[in-house]
Amino acid sequence: MNKYITTIFFFCFFTLLIKSENLPDLKPILDAQMGNSIIEIPKGKYMLNLQSYRTYRFNNLTDVVINGNGSEIICNSQERAMGFYNCSRVKISDLTLDYDPLCFTQGSIVNMNIKKGWFEVEIDSGYPVENLSTSKVQFYDPLTREIKKNSITTYSSNYLELRKVADRRYRAIKNGSWTADEKIGDLVVFNVITTKPYPAPHAFYLENCTDMEVENITIYGSNSFSFFETGCSSTHYNYCVVTKRSSPAGVAPRLRAGNADGINCNEARIGPLVENCMVGYNGDDCIIVNGRSYPICKTDQVAKSIYILSRVDNPLFESGDTLQHVKYNGVKNDTIMKIVSLQPYTPTQEDISFVLSKYPNLLSKESYTKGLCINVNNFPANINKGDIVYNANRVGSGFIIRNNRVGNNRSRGLLIKSKNGLIESNEISNCAMNGILVSPEINWMGGGYADHIEIKNNTISGCMYERSNAAMPPGALSVFCETGDRKVALTGAFSEINIHDNTIKDCPYPSVVYTSINGVTYERNEIIKNINIERTHGQIFGVSFTTPVWEINNIYSIVNDTTVNNETKNISPYPNPVKENHFTIEEIKDQELKEIIIFDVHGKKIYQQKFQVPVKKNEFTLDFLQNGIYLVKLMLNNNTVETIKIIN
Numbered sequence: 001m002n003k004y005i006t007t008i009f010f011f012c013f014f015t016l017l018i019k020s021e022n023l024p025d026l027k028p029i030l031d032a033q034m035g036n037s038i039i040e041i042p043k044g045k046y047m048l049n050l051q052s053y054r055t056y057r058f059n060n061l062t063d064v065v066i067n068g069n070g071s072e073i074i075c076n077s078q079e080r081a082m083g084f085y086n087c088s089r090v091k092i093s094d095l096t097l098d099y100d101p102l103c104f105t106q107g108s109i110v111n112m113n114i115k116k117g118w119f120e121v122e123i124d125s126g127y128p129v130e131n132l133s134t135s136k137v138q139f140y141d142p143l144t145r146e147i148k149k150n151s152i153t154t155y156s157s158n159y160l161e162l163r164k165v166a167d168r169r170y171r172a173i174k175n176g177s178w179t180a181d182e183k184i185g186d187l188v189v190f191n192v193i194t195t196k197p198y199p200a201p202h203a204f205y206l207e208n209c210t211d212m213e214v215e216n217i218t219i220y221g222s223n224s225f226s227f228f229e230t231g232c233s234s235t236h237y238n239y240c241v242v243t244k245r246s247s248p249a250g251v252a253p254r255l256r257a258g259n260a261d262g263i264n265c266n267e268a269r270i271g272p273l274v275e276n277c278m279v280g281y282n283g284d285d286c287i288i289v290n291g292r293s294y295p296i297c298k299t300d301q302v303a304k305s306i307y308i309l310s311r312v313d314n315p316l317f318e319s320g321d322t323l324q325h326v327k328y329n330g331v332k333n334d335t336i337m338k339i340v341s342l343q344p345y346t347p348t349q350e351d352i353s354f355v356l357s358k359y360p361n362l363l364s365k366e367s368y369t370k371g372l373c374i375n376v377n378n379f380p381a382n383i384n385k386g387d388i389v390y391n392a393n394r395v396g397s398g399f400i401i402r403n404n405r406v407g408n409n410r411s412r413g414l415l416i417k418s419k420n421g422l423i424e425s426n427e428i429s430n431c432a433m434n435g436i437l438v439s440p441e442i443n444w445m446g447g448g449y450a451d452h453i454e455i456k457n458n459t460i461s462g463c464m465y466e467r468s469n470a471a472m473p474p475g476a477l478s479v480f481c482e483t484g485d486r487k488v489a490l491t492g493a494f495s496e497i498n499i500h501d502n503t504i505k506d507c508p509y510p511s512v513v514y515t516s517i518n519g520v521t522y523e524r525n526e527i528i529k530n531i532n533i534e535r536t537h538g539q540i541f542g543v544s545f546t547t548p549v550w551e552i553n554n555i556y557s558i559v560n561d562t563t564v565n566n567e568t569k570n571i572s573p574y575p576n577p578v579k580e581n582h583f584t585i586e587e588i589k590d591q592e593l594k595e596i597i598i599f600d601v602h603g604k605k606i607y608q609q610k611f612q613v614p615v616k617k618n619e620f621t622l623d624f625l626q627n628g629i630y631l632v633k634l635m636l637n638n639n640t641v642e643t644i645k646i647i648n
Helices: 002-015 027-031 349-358
Strands: 038-040 045-048 056-059 062-075 082-085 088-099 104-113 118-123 132-140 159-166 169-174 187-192 204-207 213-219 227-230 236-238 263-266 273-275 278-280 287-300 305-310 322-326 337-345 370-376 388-391 400-402 405-407 414-416 419-424 427-429 436-438 451-456 459-461 477-479 494-500 503-505 512-515 517-523 526-528 549-552 555-560 572-579 582-586 593-599 605-615 618-621 629-636 641-647
Touching: 082 088, 132 159, 132 169, 204 213, 213 227, 287 349, 305 349, 414 419, 436 451, 477 494, 494 512, 512 517, 517 549, 549 629, 572 641, 593 618
Parallel strands: 038 062, 045 062, 056 082, 062 088, 082 204, 088 213, 204 227, 213 236, 227 263, 236 273, 263 287, 273 400, 278 405, 287 414, 400 419, 405 427, 414 436, 419 451, 427 459, 436 477, 451 494, 459 503, 477 512, 494 517, 503 526, 512 549, 517 555
Antiparallel strands: 104 118, 104 187, 118 169, 132 187, 159 169, 287 305, 287 388, 305 370, 322 337, 322 388, 337 370, 572 582, 582 618, 593 605, 593 629, 629 641
8 A cells, every 4th residue: 555655646746747748757657666566657648758767677577567557658769668677477558659759750752853863852740850861761652651562662771861951851862773663742751760879779678588468558659679579488469559650630640650570579488479469550570470590600520519600799599408400401400409508609701701602692791790609419410511500499489479460561461480380360461571471581590490380360461562572582471481592492491381271362473382391281271363463572483473372392281272363163173182193173063164274383384275175074194294283274164264273
């Protein structure tokens, strides 16, 4: 009771201390309750004074409940709002976070010179006009106010200068002849940065925490990720929201929420449960579960030592953890390696140069200057320089992502680099890139490589509309692995992936992609294409753009595809899988078969037969068929087309 009275006293007292923003300061209210098992934020609107105090830190809390009671918190500097460090079984709920000044600004293109490579943006009234940055520049359609189709996001590397030319007008000067298909009238978003040195990134931050509950937290802005956790276990996100906020009268509606990812779970021992959340309009991926991979620069078989490069100072490895080895061709090694000890290691320039030669497209390559020596109990015979390793205990294993609504963002809806997980009953729409991408993204050195993941009952619509990128992983629903030299990984990068009962619509072909899986189940997925959307994402990998599904380098457990291509399925082949290159087509109902065309997984036509007299049933023996999956197109006498798949 005394603690509750203290809380009320501080609330009343600090309500009288009006800041320039006419808001009471939240910090004293929280400070007064540290040590309580229940921390109450009386319902109201508060300022979190990051200019003076920086991030509000919750350290070493155990079995604590923080009740926001529907309060709103306004941060006055573009940096981290709240951080939880080494906490266990803490629940925080019922809060809204926003920023003033905002972490971004927006306006419209009012002038441009294509030949000289610049465009000018008039900043909207009510939005920041100082400390603008080209670290992430996005273009929006003025009619829909959504990210512009067939455009790209640009970064500081795309610009020579962002110059203020009038009170609310900036000129963005390009560093080359690139185009984002920008036009006069298009809407543009720039990041806004704080002038304070070393601002902490991300709005809501968890580090080395276990069994946290984050419930009914809404975030309208962030300088980077909205929710970010690293090195945690078993976080539960429930009814959390990342979205753009409505604007007051006379101010143009906001175009963006947070500047980067919505919910990012990094290197967790046990992955998160993310359910009933709404994540969208953010500047990058919506929900991510991931670990981190490291390239090998040297090995010592006698000492059982593996030397790695790193772009971070303290990679999360501990004695007793399992080290997963992945060969350069993308195949996981079955040898179980336990970490015995760790030693500092300073890589030589020769080490660095070798790794960069193996991974020429490695992002942030200039940061790979750090090293670590990992001593293991069991040294594989086939481990080599240029292969990679990652901590199999730090990839968010056991994650669940279900019943969420995500999208309207510039990148992926769900990005998964993990194992033993479930992706279920999510609605994913209007992502500029993949709706669901399961991939280690080797050029980011992400980990891990997917194992025992079920993807079911999800709906993906209107994704993959960014300008065609030949090197982008293809497929609105994609389980995809590439190697350092940009080839599709061989069978064994992934294992036991179950893809079933999903609906993919209004996305370019191929709408579903899966590669490199030892043990894939693919059944009862529906694909309905919008014929007006065409892209060539993944062209360098030999992708077919004429088929709804593209797969390569897989071993199957079950394939029972009911893919729909704007038609109703009326035909069943049998047996399927095909036996001894023999199968029969029948069950055409009231129609007859005029023509059959068979394509391989690359979209190459390998067989065609026209029937002089349409038939109801026909038997085929095709001795030239190799093992694999084939797309069969059937032309019927009512001028409709049925598309089926067979496996041989």
